[in-house]
Amino acid sequence: MLTVHYGSSGGIYNSTTEVFSEDTDSYPGAAAKDEIFAYSLATGDINDDGFCDLAVGQPLDNAGGLANAGTVKIMFGTSTGLNAKDTVAVDQDTANVPGVPEKGDRFGEQLAVADVNGDGVGDLISATIGEQISGSSDRGSIHILYGPFKSGAPAAGGFVDSGSVDGIGEFAGSALAVGHFNDDDYADVAVGVSDEQVGGKGAAGRLAVFYGGSQGLSATSRVKLFDQDSPGISGAPEMEDYFASGLAAGDFDGDGTDDLVVGMRSEALNSAYGAGASMILFGNATGGVTTKGALWIDQDTDKVPGVIAAHDHFGWTVGALDTDGNGRVEPLVGAPGNAAGTVTVLKVRPGTLEAATALGEGDLGFSAGSDGDAFGAALPH
Known part of the structure; x- marks a missing residue:
């Protein structure tokens, strides 16, 4: 319905x-x-x-x-x-x-x-x-x-x-996000391939960014691939990380080009399987999305509220929204497995996490909720 x-x-x-x-x-x-x-x-x-x-x-x-x-x-x-x-x-x-x-x-x-x-x-x-x-x-x-x-x-x-496209052969399109990641007149499309095998690890996950042109999208040109084996991407490919299982785009640093928040819904951290993580990849006018200034975000990152725990799935969903009306978009990271669920609102610039605020149901005027509510299971892209 x-x-x-x-x-x-x-x-x-x-x-x-x-x-x-x-x-x-x-x-x-x-x-x-x-x-x-x-x-x-x-x-x-x-x-x-x-x-x-x-x-x-x-x-x-x-x-x-x-x-x-x-x-x-x-x-x-x-x-x-x-x-x-x-x-x-x-x-x-x-x-x-x-x-x-x-x-x-x-x-x-x-x-x-x-x-x-x-x-x-x-x-x-x-x-x-x-x-x-x-x-x-x-x-x-x-x-x-x-x-x-x-x-x-x-x-x-x-x-x-x-x-x-070599390297996106396992259920390509598990996530989509659109934006202007460089300074031209064409929208670009970020495609998650979260089940892709990387480095021999099944479902480690990969991201493909297709750049628009006068003839639309092309499989043979204007495409970049990223995974946890890519220089500048933190971590390493692991079984069932599901890198790029969630994607959202917005101008996070206010430079006029869109950036990407990338979810890794089941990233294992230490012994906490399914703890989850996310990354911020920044676009720029001439090069589009690169790993320059990329940020790794999890619940053990300085300034991020909370603690790493198994099955929190921090990054199960990601989003993008100007939450304070200042014209600059904030990346959002949902953790629906974190007790009743949380959404963390980030403020970022290349290489710098400026602030992070975690919100639960009680912070928005509702009852506090209970385990299994899965608050944050869907977010605006």
Whole structure:
């Protein structure tokens, strides 16, 4: 089920709320067990009409008669908000969407909207993490559906498959974040491949950053890879670290280019398995994302509240938000396994952690909560 809470001068509390499901009249599709409608969400104007649209990912949906092939429902914004009749279903059988539905593709697993080809119209990026690459052991792909969407289909479609980029062949697209990591007119896409084997360690994890251009994204150029074997990245690849299992982007240091916060949801620290950690990688105008000034953040880092403990999963989720309204975005690190769960708000500059504040439910005016609440399990990107 999807609930939409419309903003007002008083925020969203007691504002207009609408509820949608595949059983809603005129909504495409049909409700079925375990299809997980609204698993992923992304917003942006992808039909160039001035209204924000909502992409609703359903990676376990049946498409083309095939289980878990995946669909995305596009709810086009209007002057009166969202409605069922202005919604279309998109899958790999839709015009200009590359590929065909296959069992277990999981089209729509992760979604984002950004203008990666610089034409002024939002493009829809879908991580299709189960896509099997023909003739290869690689799995996972990134679909770029270029706007404007007309008659329920994108203007054109692009496709970056894991078989074309050496080192991202294990469920590519487990996380997505978009931003302007260098000083050009094209949005860039950070892709988590958290199950990737690195240094012989299964699910150590890897990050791929694809840079936009006039022709969109490319698998053969404008791509950088990072993992815990990369110079300047702290730690070392270990089994099931899940490096880049969470990603979020924002201008953390106020230099006009976006930066990345990278989650490692199950990083083992000392003997604390699943303690978790995160890293901040900074963008710059000429080089994009680099490891220069990179910061490692865990609950044993100076200024970070808390202590390392098994299964805290500090970095299970990461986020980005200007929490104090000063125009500079703060990276957020969720630790949903830390008792009832915490979210740590960071202030950073290259090479420097300026401040860190850990928040629980009680700090926001709610009851203190209890173990298992998983506060911080989802954060704004």
